Amino acid sequence: MARPKRSKNVKACPNADRWIRKHPDAARNLGRIIKLMNGCYEGGYQGYINRATNFVEYRFDPIEEERHFQHVQLFARQKHVVVRFTVFAKRTGKGLGISKTLKNAHGHDYYVLEFHVAADTSLDALEAFLSTTATFSRDRTAPPSRGSAGRRPYKAAPTSLGQPTPRDAIDRAELVAAKELAEPITSEGDARERELRAVFLRRGQGTFRRALLNAYEKRCAVTGCAMEEILEAAHIIPYKGDETNRCDNGLLLRADIHTLFDLGLLWINPEMKIEIANALQRTEYGKLHGKRLRLPTDTASRPHPKHLERHAQIASELREAGR
Structure with missing residues (x-):
């Protein structure tokens, strides 16, 4: 079965582009999540999926060193975005999103970890989880790399959720303030x-x-x-x-x-x-x-x-x- 067409440019995926234009609020919410994740993404294959559905899917593929998940899908609904990690083992614990057991097309169980993110929801919990993966935990001060060439050496993920740096806190606070100011009165x-x-x-x-x-x-x-x-x-x-x-x-x-x-x-x-x-x-x-x-x-x-x-x-x- 051929993989669905994927592109970082939504215009290259007519069905996704049509849905995005029809639902601007959902598109903005999806956009801020993509921006967060793309800022430290190590892989080389990501983008919108051109599905004929009532939602938009955006997907990131892991790098070969990744030990936490197989892929991550962003499903933009009208009222929230589901960020779904397909993980290798079932996870439990507070603050780590929603753990679910799903069945694939062959009836086999697989595990996912989901974050439901509404337009007014903080991205702190999602960002903290990203810092525990090889794919998304790149040092943000270093120039981005794509694919295996030039990638930093793999480091084991921390045992606890990473803490945001002061610069991260400043940047996020400025973004929230800008959003507050940008909302119409x-x-x-x-x-x-x-x-x-x-x-x-x-x-x-x-x-x-x-x-x-x-x-x-x-x-x-x-x-x-x-x-x-x-x-x-x-x-x-x-x-x-x-x-x-x-x-x-x-x-x-x-x-x-x-x-x-x-x-x-x-x-x-x-x-x-x-x-x-x-x-x-x-x-x-x-x-x-x-x-x-x-x-x-x-x-x-x-x-x-x-x-x-x-x-x-x-x-x-x-x-x-x-x-």
Whole structure:
């Protein structure tokens, strides 16, 4: 049986091209997933499949060193994209997509791992899985290779899901922000609701923010600002669920100081003094350098030194990645 026609140029696959033009939202969702995967794909045979169906398929083939999957198919539906890995062994575990057992045309079982990705779904879980495969785990700083020529030596996949680098985090955040800005405003009410939602999310979850307001006596820990409306609950170690909503993992910060803190341009040293990045030394923020942090009177509410140490490390990585 001949393999279906495949091409990276959708125009070469009339049926796929027709479906893509008919469903632009699904096409955009498929496009962002292809962009993510193509950015680190090592193989040489990929593209749209010219099937006469009510969805579009895009496929990647593995390289010969691949030990995890036989091929990967992207099925663009109208409401989501299914990213299906045909794997060599059945997989279980949280955060690893949906494991399924399917039957082929001959009635034999085979295993797949699926990620269902809607237009507003983060690609973090998919990207983490890609980092565990030989086909997709190429060093992104190296020039791309195609086929076996010039490919980097095979390295065994890590035993746990890879962690995104600070540069990856910056790039993804910029893409999400650009998408948010690019969405059409359907009404003034929608626009206002979006703005307020962003403000409330930025200020922090209610209970966590109230605890910090009480601990810091409604004053910014860095500037002493007492305007409650612009004081925000900042996580020292990034938010990872309710367990990180602890006073010793938080600082009450003025909105602009919170932004600098999250961008790694301001951090706290072991002496509880404020450090400012070189890029800000000649700005109005330069006067904060070396200033002692305002601490809660309740010692249990003060920032944990280990949390501040970890943030300082994250801040250093972000500054390095942003150069």
